[in-house]
Amino acid sequence: MLMKRLLVATAAAIALWSWWDYRAGAADSSGLTGPRRRIAVVLSVGGLGDKSFNDSAYEGLLRAVRELGIEEAHGEPADIAEPAEFLDVYAEEGYDLIIGVGFLMKDAVEKAARSHPDRKFALIDAPIDPREYPNCASLLFSEHEGSFLVGALAAMASKSGRVGFVGGMDIPLIHKFKVGYAEGARHVNPECEVLVRYAGAGPDAFHDPVKGKAMAETLFSQGVDVIYHASGSTGNGVIQAAAEHGKLAIGVDANQNYMKPGHVLTSMLKRVDVAVCETIRAVCEERFQGRVCVFGLKEGGIGYAMDEHNRALVTSPMQERVEALKAKILAGEIRVTDYLEVQRGK
Amino acid sequence: MLKKLDELSVSAWALLAAGVVVSLVILAIGENPIAVGRALIDGAFGGPRRVANTLQYAIPLTLSGLAVALAFRGGLFNIGVEGQLYVGAFAAAIVASPVASRTAGEGLATACGPLAILAAILAGVTAGAFWAGIAGALKSLRGVNEVIATIMLNWIALFLVGYLVNLPSFKATGDIPQTAEIAAGGRLPGLFPLSGDGAVMAGSGLLLALTTLLAVVWLFGRSVLGYEIRAVGHNPSAAEAAGIPVRGRLLQTMLLSGAIAGLVGADQVLGVHHRFIANFSPGFGYLGIAIALLGRNHPVGIVIAAFLFAALKGGALQMDALTNVPREMITVLQAVLLLFVAAAAGVRARMGARET
Known part of the structure; x- marks a missing residue:
């Protein structure tokens, strides 16, 4: 019986403390909005460490942090319902631009663009109709x-x-x-x-x-x-x-x-990093548009790699x-x- | 009932202890456990959409927890909830989706919504029961261990529906292996509004979960069948001696457990994704085992455990999105929690043995 009372008392104390703390946190976080742009990237399932697609997108985000001084956040969805939730979280938290990585996220990005018309979105690898979604850019590659x-x-x-x-x-x-x-x-x-x-x-x-x-x-x-x-x-x-x-x-x-x-x-x-960084630059310079952007040989978005590792082969x-x-x-x-x-x- | 609820305090103590352990781990990696806790609460309950997500996520967890617990009461370990829910989801989708109705002639989903929804739910439940019934029949007729059979059947189910969804007659146009979207009339409607303007609704899958919960409580509390299932679970030989048809009860236990698993799939298809998508489940069936354990196979305990896990899931996503603490920390919390529950149960059993 004593154990039970102790348990109830501890639980009540924790609840009270966390509520108080939560209120305090909610109050101080409102003063955080500065002139810095906040950009979020939602990676495709598989996440960071693929030495390929996702890592390349993340590199573009980090370059934007260095060159443009933005504040970054990135999410790694663990299942197919999560990309949509990440997009919503970032939109609700007031991020200026939210980039979805991969064609699997098309439906989710369209839905988020519809429910958050005041936020900017970009999607890599699948076209979104800019007439229907004027706040959404699609980044395609040749x-x-x-x-x-x-x-x-x-x-x-x-x-x-x-x-x-x-x-x-x-x-x-x-x-x-x-x-x-x-x-x-x-x-x-x-x-x-x-x-x-x-x-x-x-x-x-x-x-x-x-x-x-x-x-x-x-x-x-x-x-x-x-x-x-x-x-x-x-x-x-x-x-x-x-x-x-x-x-x-x-x-x-x-x-x-x-x-x-x-x-x-x-x-x-396939320079996903270039596409990500350039889209963030467009937002920083107030010239972001909802449109289909194609990154090809001409734009430096596509190429072939030459370095010390393959010099002997080519x-x-x-x-x-x-x-x-x-x-x-x-x-x-x-x-x-x-x-x-x-x-x-x- | 009260005695059972008292048992739940074991889980509450375990939660408290797990929270302390994980807070220490978070401190050790140089982050602030209070900030993490705040992100968790905010992610799970900070706003109508997040509340809706938490409620929605609790539905499959409650149901699969019930499915596992029901089998467990009957002495069977159903690890096959994952496979059963896939089969159920696919069956629900082809009954509800316009692809299926096109072959059947008139648009079933668009013509008569409620009937289509009911038909799709029934299809899901039946398919889930059938899939579990395979393992149940093997157990009751041949004595095949249901643990092995259900694990094997999980893979068969996953690959079978993965194959079926890619067939031209089921697959929607596009790159993703999924069926066509179910028309608005064939989806589970919202139950009650969570935001002022009614844009965010709680899913009516809650009603399905609640009904199932009451049915399970009634089954074990009031019905002869439930009594006999429990008798078989406690001691099959004694049950047989008492004239209970053990083989039949074993099969029925698996059928009922699989039916609930099928309902998980139907709810996911009709209430969440509005189509069948290959590999849609983040392991609901396996999480069900953890939830049944945490809830100590008690219906009320299972609901509490399911809501806890659902809140942790929403919170984990928020934490991953906005803080530097990896979401794996939540997996650590869940694992530590389960370890404590399992250990506490062992300690209690010993203490009980010493007292008598």
């Missing part, structure tokens, strides 16, 4: 152009005339990488064969390195000697397999050349040739097929 360039490099490096592609989810966004890659490879060597595999049909396909490794090994056994992956951390398995079998892999999104030096031919750079004639192709794309002499545009046209 992945087909970068994939074309690494495809050309793959065909130049391949001795067997067979190159491989490992995709994450079997969806149009990933087909866009594959189509550009195959066009680049065939531009260099019209006889080049492109063998394609996908890790699966659900979002898990983007973080399954074990499957990535198994698929890469199958492709190698079929005579492929260079594999380009567009599969998030599934690709870590592809790169691992390339190193173990003495073949070549091509990284994606971030510069992955360092992961297995000598076995990563190059990486198709000879200077190879690099000159790929630079010439890049110039032709920029000049409009080569038009790489944008699979998503073809899809929309249908």
Whole structure:
């Protein structure tokens, strides 16, 4: 009986104290609004540490902290209902711009943009109609152009005339990488064969390195000697397999050349960091608009990685040739097929 | 009843102790436990939308806790709630979604809302019961250990619905493996407004959870079936000697447990996501085991435990969004809590043994 009374008394004391403390906290937090811009990023499921997509977005946010002096916050959703909750929390807490990372967040960003019309939103990798959502920018990339360039490099490096592609989810966004890659490879060597595999049909396909490794090994056994992956951390398995079998892999999104030096031919750079940082800059300079922004070769949003880790793999004639192709794309002499545009046209 | 409630104080003491331990851990990583506590409370209850989220999250937790506890009372350990809720969710979605009604002819969901909702709930409940019934039948006919069978069936369920949702006849257009959105008339309506303008509503899944709760209380408190299930749970040989058909009761226990699990899935589809999405559950079925343990298999205890976990979840998200304390700290809190509950139960049992 004494125990029970003690328990009730302790519980009451804690409740009273936390209420008082909560009130005190609510009072002092109101004085915190300064001229600093507050920017939040909601990462895609999988979170930080993927050495690719999410890490790249976070790097852009950190650069904005350094260069623009913003205050940052970032959320890592643990399940599919959480992106929407994070967006709401940041909108309610008065963040100026909230960036959603990844096409899976499209519905959630649209919904948040509708219920918080006074906040600015941006979504990476899927288009949102700015007429319907004037407070929402979509940040898209010309992945087909970068994939074309690494495809050309793959065909130049391949001795067997067979190159491989490992995709994450079997969806149009990933087909866009594959189509550009195959066009680049065939531009260099019209006889080049492109063998394609996908890790699966659900979002898990983007973080399954074990499957990535198994698929890469199958492709190698079929005579492929260079594999380009567009599969998030599934690709870590592809790169691992390339190193173990003495073949070549091509990284994606971030510069992955360092992961297995000598076995990563190059990486198709998708500068999510540039898109994030530039969008934050637009907000700071009061010129943010709800519109579809495309980051391509011209804007420096897409490229291929050259550094000390792959200098021995890409000879200077190879690099000159790929630079010439890049110039032709920029000049409009080569038009790489944008699979998503073809899809929309249908 | 009162004696049972007294047992719940074990969980309350465990919560207190776990809070102290986690506060020390937070201090050790150089953060302020008071600020963390404030973010937790604010995230769970600071505003109508957060209250609605907390209430909504408590529904599946209460139900799956009840599903686990019901089986447990009958001497069965149903680890398969996760798989059962997936099967139930998918069944509810194809009955409610316009994709299914297109093949059936007239738009079922749009034509008659309440009937469609009821049909979808029934489909979910039936499918969940069926899935649990497989393990139940294996147990009662062949004596297959239900722990193994339900764990295996979880994976089969997950991959089966993952395959089905990608079939052209079920999959919605777009990149995500999900069924088409259920029309507004086929969704669970809001129950009561939480914000002044009525924009934020509490989900009517609360009503489903409450009804189930009362049904479980009635089952074990008033019905012959509930009495016999408990008898089998306490001592199958004695129950058999007393003329209770043990095999039949084992199967029925699993069916009832699975039916509640199916209801979890139906509520998620009809009340939250408004469609079936592959891998939608953040492990409700497994959390149910923790909640049944924390609530000591008592219906009231389960409700309290479910609301505690739901509040922690909303709070954890807020904490992750706005402070530097990683949300894993909440997982630590939950784990420490369960350890204390399990340990306290052991200590109590020994003390009880010494007294007699």
